[in-house]
Amino acid sequence: MEFDGRVDEPDKKTLRRGLLAARDRLPDEDLRSAGRALAARALELPELAGARTVAAYVSVGSEPGTGALLDALRARGARVLLPALLPDNDLDWGEYTGPASLAQVRHSGKMELFEPSGAKLGPDAVTGADVVLLPGLAVDARGLRLGRGGGSYDRVLARLERAGARPRLVVLLYDTEVVARVPAEEHDRPVHAVVTPSGVRRFA
Numbered sequence: 001m002e003f004d005g006r007v008d009e010p011d012k013k014t015l016r017r018g019l020l021a022a023r024d025r026l027p028d029e030d031l032r033s034a035g036r037a038l039a040a041r042a043l044e045l046p047e048l049a050g051a052r053t054v055a056a057y058v059s060v061g062s063e064p065g066t067g068a069l070l071d072a073l074r075a076r077g078a079r080v081l082l083p084a085l086l087p088d089n090d091l092d093w094g095e096y097t098g099p100a101s102l103a104q105v106r107h108s109g110k111m112e113l114f115e116p117s118g119a120k121l122g123p124d125a126v127t128g129a130d131v132v133l134l135p136g137l138a139v140d141a142r143g144l145r146l147g148r149g150g151g152s153y154d155r156v157l158a159r160l161e162r163a164g165a166r167p168r169l170v171v172l173l174y175d176t177e178v179v180a181r182v183p184a185e186e187h188d189r190p191v192h193a194v195v196t197p198s199g200v201r202r203f204a
Contacts, residue, residue: 012183015146019137019177023062026174035065037197038172042069045193045200047131047168053079055093055129055156055167058102058114063135064172064197070096081125084115089152093125094118126156127163134171134191138179143190143203145171146182157189168192 026034042048054073059066073080074096083091085107094116095101103117126132134153138146147153160167169191175198193202 012146012149015182016137016149019146020062022176023174026062031062031065034174034197035059035068038064038066038195039068039072041197041200042133042170042172042195043072045131045170045195047170047193048073048078049076051078051130053081053129054131054133055081055083055126056096056133057083057135059135060111060113064174066133066172067099069133071098074098081121081129082116083152084120085113085152086123089150090123090155091126091152092120092123094120123155123159124163127160127165129165129167131168131170132156132160134169136171136173136177138177138182139171139173139191139194140179140182142181142184143192143194144182144184144188145191154187158187161189170195172196 048054056066056070056073058070070080080096081093082096084094086092095118096116097118101117102114104112105115106112134145136145136147157169170193171191173194173196175196178194178196178201190203193200
């Protein structure tokens with residue numbers, strides 16, 4: 001049975017499991033074409049056109065691909081920051097200067113991630129970003145994002161709030177991952193927009 005995004009409000013674990021299973025069924029060619037389309041759509045965003053610093057991430061596995069987007073942002077002259085996972089699930093940041101600046105890192109009990117191999121800039125580096133591109137599994141009509149459950153980006157969003165930073169928050173997803181509603185908690189904060197291979201949706 002395919003997951004179609006039409007849910008009332010299941011628990012987060014059930015929803016995550018269905019979304020991840022749907023991603024894992026995507027053929028490789030669909031993953032590649034979705035990554036190209038996602039980059040094209042994201043590059044149309046006015047926020048990215050004027051951004052001097054963008055905090056982004058390297059997609060892994062069946063996540064919507066970010067490789068083409070990272071290189072296009074650098075070609076535009078933007079400074080691109082990428083996360084490095086810390087032992088407590090917080091995120092440090094380093095600068096992306098091309099594929100050669102990435103190292104494949106295996107964290108205990110987690111998938112292998114591609115992280116910046118150069119100097120680390122500290123967790124607060126994200127507060128200088130004009131746009132933060134967020135991974136996720138779904139976003140709902142309120143702009144609330146469902147992540148994988150590790151809490152890393154909840155910490156990032158809390159850090160931005162404490163610093164008084166106001167970057168534009170954009171989540172990158174597949175079309176079927178824009179759903180009616182995701183389970184929300186008091187600390188959850190809405191994103192400003194979602195980019196999918198077919199377009200952009202903004203939230204108030």
